[in-house]
Amino acid sequence: MARPNEEVEALLQEYADLIAITRGDAIKARAYEKAARAIGGYPSDVSHLDVKGLRDIPGVGKSIAEKVTEYFRTGRVSAVEETRSRIPAGVRELITIPTLGPKKAMTLYQDLHISSIDELADAIHAEKLRDLRGFGEKTEENILHGIALMQQAGDRILLNVAMDTAEDIVAELSRTSGCERCAYAGSLRRMKETIGDIDVLVAADRSAPFMAALTGLPLTAEVIAHGGKKTSIRTTKGLQVDLRVVPPDSWGAGLQYFSGSKAHNIRTRTIAVRRGLKLSEYGLFDAESGQQIASRSEEEVYARLDLPWIPPTLREDRGEIEAGIKGELPALVTERDIRGDLHTHTDLTDGLAPLEEMVRAAAARGYAYYAITDHAPNLYMQQMTDAKILAQRERVRELDGKHRRMRLLHGTELNIDPDGEVDWPQDFLEGFDICVASVHSHFNLSRKEMTRRLVRACENPHVNVIGHPTTRLIGKRQGIDADWDEVFAVCARTGTALEVNAQPDRLDLCDEDILSAKRYGVKFAIDTDAHSTVTLAHLRYGVGTAQRGWLTKDDVINTWPLQRLRRFLRKERTT
DNA sequence: GCCGTTTTCGGCCCGACTGTTTTCAGTCG
Incomplete structure (x- = not known):
């Protein structure tokens, strides 16, 4: 996908963070955030657009469009540079710690001159935060816990970030003359949820041209080792890449x-x-x-x-x-087996693209069916209403079968409240073709309460899929605590599928949980939870995770023909 | 800063929770 879009997204997000940290206009910061997201999710390469073209992107006005063109013209944006010069990069790093936001980060910087996570940890241990207004014992505890969570992920990076870099490098090396084969290997090929470094393998008689090609790439920031069989570099993003060249017959x-x-x-x-x-x-x-x-x-x-x-x-x-x-390897589910995505959003709630665009992009992926599942009212910020969702249903019905004969399912992503109840009464839920239900709040219930909550959601005759079941965010938030054996058993009994959410920072359920759940006979839905047309392509990471959980086509409800899927979605209800 | 107009300024995603305060700021979804 268009890399320039991601660069601009990161730049605008950085600017938004810096505005927030410097206690600038919060609404202005949000405007930059919104534009960052819009450009990140924009389906074509923004480096080819002029100011006028950029302004057609919702959320991008004159000022931001000019900054974007300045970036592609000069490689920098003076307004961002100016703000950067006032705030060390480490201060921005502080707000990546869960529970630590821009206000606290600025206080730490101004009062204690803290500008890195390490300095912050040291300061807490030296009890230097005690005198700061707004900081107490619990705050220290939360910050340390947040830091520990981040360190657990260590220097590993998310699958999609590694994949983008690896595919660029493989494409480049494949073009180098004398290349017989080239592929990425290592944990990336195994689709592990996070990647430490990228291993790339080339088959060729002569290694030197490939070593030179790698060290000469624009993304190469530093050459760590440079030899005849192996060369290691560090990319501008700090990612290590090891290249090995082997003779073709090896x-x-x-x-x-x-x-x-x-x-x-x-x-x-x-x-x-x-x-x-x-x-x-x-x-x-x-x-x-x-x-x-x-x-x-x-x-x-x-x-x-x-x-x-x-x-x-x-x-x-x-x-x-x-x-x-024993000849008993499973026939793993593949991306080609997936007939449709069952959890996606539009700009009716927090998605970026209108319904029509999401549907068109889904059809272009060759799906036989596709579900639209925007957020339900209890996620207050989304401002969903009965009228809005019903109006959307009308439009979904109109578009049904209109793009490459792809069938549309109208659904919603419900919020499971602490008691296991969901947003709408049963008779209203009856109108949906599919309901995904997810935990979006109250992550800290006791194990017993959390188990009961999930069990009750599964027992709801209208809840078909539990979305991102543990709600973990890799490197940011631990999954919720529940008696998963009990939850899996109830899923199997009630015909409630568990999601394998393909968002690279979720991958939820994870491979090990999938393996456990499968033993109970649970069915799964591999979904992108896409908020833009671009992220529909993240499906591959969900499929990779499902494969790591040994799932076959039959385990995954969205590989099934529509008729069989619809029967599953009716649960135990008799009609 | 963006948007959408009752075209030129006012509104912008809203509520809960936490931890700090002593009435609320900060963070999150």
């Missing part, structure tokens, strides 16, 4: 080796050793004679170990070797 062995996981590779190497073989990144060899037995493709390497090819998303030593030996 491609399969190299890809297998560098895809990992470590635990999986230990198992495959042990199997090799037991057979008098040796497995390395260069191939499978006879241990005694050193004769090369297999190496050209992954399939060939696995086959000589009497294993079927194992999909990378399963390679975690979580039973895939045993399943492979």
